[in-house]
Amino acid sequence: MTETLHIVGGGMAGSEAAWQAAEAGVAVVLHEMRPQIGTFAHQTGNFGEMVCSNSFRSDDDEQNAVGLLHWEMRRAGGLIMATADAHRLPAGGALAVDREPFAEAVTQTLRSHPNITTDHGEITDLPTEGKWIFATGPLTSARLGEAIARETGADRLAFFDAIAPIVYAESIDMDVAWLQSRYDKGETEEEQKAYLNCPMTKPQYEAFIDALLAADKTEFHEGETAGYFDGCLPIEVMAERGRETLRHGPMKPIGLTNAHRPADKPYAVVQLRRDNKLGTLYNIVGFQTKMKYGAQADVFRMIPGLENARFARLGGIHRNTFLNSPTLLDHEMRLKSRPHIRFAGQVTGVEGYVESAAMGLLAGRLAAAEILGRRLPPVPPETAMGALVTHITGGAEAKTFQPMNVNFGLFPPLEGLRGGRKGRKERYKGYTDRAKALWSDWLAAPEAVTA
Numbered sequence: 001m002t003e004t005l006h007i008v009g010g011g012m013a014g015s016e017a018a019w020q021a022a023e024a025g026v027a028v029v030l031h032e033m034r035p036q037i038g039t040f041a042h043q044t045g046n047f048g049e050m051v052c053s054n055s056f057r058s059d060d061d062e063q064n065a066v067g068l069l070h071w072e073m074r075r076a077g078g079l080i081m082a083t084a085d086a087h088r089l090p091a092g093g094a095l096a097v098d099r100e101p102f103a104e105a106v107t108q109t110l111r112s113h114p115n116i117t118t119d120h121g122e123i124t125d126l127p128t129e130g131k132w133i134f135a136t137g138p139l140t141s142a143r144l145g146e147a148i149a150r151e152t153g154a155d156r157l158a159f160f161d162a163i164a165p166i167v168y169a170e171s172i173d174m175d176v177a178w179l180q181s182r183y184d185k186g187e188t189e190e191e192q193k194a195y196l197n198c199p200m201t202k203p204q205y206e207a208f209i210d211a212l213l214a215a216d217k218t219e220f221h222e223g224e225t226a227g228y229f230d231g232c233l234p235i236e237v238m239a240e241r242g243r244e245t246l247r248h249g250p251m252k253p254i255g256l257t258n259a260h261r262p263a264d265k266p267y268a269v270v271q272l273r274r275d276n277k278l279g280t281l282y283n284i285v286g287f288q289t290k291m292k293y294g295a296q297a298d299v300f301r302m303i304p305g306l307e308n309a310r311f312a313r314l315g316g317i318h319r320n321t322f323l324n325s326p327t328l329l330d331h332e333m334r335l336k337s338r339p340h341i342r343f344a345g346q347v348t349g350v351e352g353y354v355e356s357a358a359m360g361l362l363a364g365r366l367a368a369a370e371i372l373g374r375r376l377p378p379v380p381p382e383t384a385m386g387a388l389v390t391h392i393t394g395g396a397e398a399k400t401f402q403p404m405n406v407n408f409g410l411f412p413p414l415e416g417l418r419g420g421r422k423g424r425k426e427r428y429k430g431y432t433d434r435a436k437a438l439w440s441d442w443l444a445a446p447e448a449v450t451a
């Protein structure tokens with residue numbers, strides 16, 4: 001038998017990684033701390049437990065990026081997708097899953113695999129040898145979190161996720177918004193125009209504050225505490241502290257001149273910052289929020305220039321341990337400082353059940369190939385799998401790195417297709433057709449033997 005692969009965490013990512021490696025012929029030990037040590041969100045000791053909603057989101061593999069990721073994982077023989085399909089509930093175009101039989105089936109399949117041994121115990125340190133995948137998720141145990149922080153530096157391991165909403169660049173009205181850094185700071189023109197600005201008049205600002213204060217908010221889960229984020233308060237909490245607080249914080253208008261109407265001094269300005277190297281996504285600076293999703297879209301579309309904004313993801317704040325992967329992981333998801341250790345799942349800075357399982361699938365295949373003395377070709381960035389892994393391991397801006405759902409903004413643009421809302425259907429079909437062909441080729445590619 002080959003060298004053993006140790007996988008820590010039997011959630012979405014760890015379960016899929018274990019399955020992929022075991023199916024490739026590698027001996028796997030799957031370490032899971034539950035049920036001996038629980039988390040505030042998990043209820044059972046099962047592998048593949050869905051902690052909150054029972055949805056894998058859209059199953060449309062032609063027009064939706066997460067649907068495409070489903071397609072790619074099915075094509076790769078993914079355990080999580082096959083089990084989800086077997087326990088599917090009626091939910092229109094979405095893939096909803098009967099969560100208990102789903103987790104029981106994942107557990108049963110892994111336990112009965114001849115190449116998999118399970119070990120229920122907490123791993124509290126980063127090992128110095130062996131081959132490992134850490135897939136310990138957003139609720140990584142405290143002791144392991146401390147060990148990871150010692151290795152990476154505390155500033156490169158986040159424990160909370162204060163997510164500002166992310167907007168598709170093409171949906172921003174550039175007849176209203178303009179590009180400018182505050183006080184035109186920066187050496188190069190690119191730096192001087194690093195931000196996109198949306199101006200507000202006094203009545204617009206007042207209406208915005210009223211809407212913020214009235215919007216539906218979510219509460220913190222038990223075990224989460226708001227005390228952690230004094231440095232990044234939700235905007236509605238800032239608004240509650242005083243109607244002018246935001247105007248002196250993330251919405252301050254100073255150092256900015258409206259390029260369309262230089263004579264008009266904006267009363268407040270909302271700034272957006274580029275979120276990826278492709279320039280297809282912008283995040284709204286300082287706009288982390290606990291508003292419910294429906295309310296967020298309504299409130300943010302009150303911002304001049306964002307009336308027709310489409311969101312790659314909405315804002316939120318919750319307990320979430322994740323690495324600054326763009327600086328810490330190499331393109332094969334190995335920790336640069338300890339390449340015998342890979343990370344997978346939500347702890348790498350992807351967000352969601354499906355994305356986490358996808359990163360587990362990839363890490364499992366990459367680790368198995370390495371153990372078997374083979375090297376897989378790089379995953380094409382035009383596939384959903386490749387777009388995600390490229391984003392977390394280098395495509396994202398490291399300084400503002402926040403967990404990311406798969407979305408078409410991560411895909412290299414297709415040349416020659418119509419932009420904007422009108423061209424969307426054709427463009428998305430173009431993305432998914434291209435991805436399917438390249439993913440099929442990648443799966444079929446002969447592996448180079450390296451040892």
Ligand SMILES: Cc1cc2nc3c(=O)[nH]c(=O)nc-3n(C[C@H](O)[C@H](O)[C@H](O)COP(=O)(O)OP(=O)(O)OC[C@H]3O[C@@H](n4cnc5c(N)ncnc54)[C@H](O)[C@@H]3O)c2cc1C
Nearest residue numbers: 009011012013033052053123136137141345346352353356
């Ligand atoms: C409260 C909450 C609600 C969420 N709701 C949704 C949702 O509705 N939809 C969605 O798509 N995503 C949701 N997410 C995100 C969700 O957690 C991830 O999408 C997904 O479960 C992550 O998969 P994962 O495999 O990376 O982590 P997990 O599925 O959490 O698996 C990690 C596993 O590692 C184990 N573990 C942790 N530390 C150790 C250790 N030291 N030793 C051994 N084992 C360890 C944990 O017990 C756990 O089983 C939610 C997250 C949270 C925290």
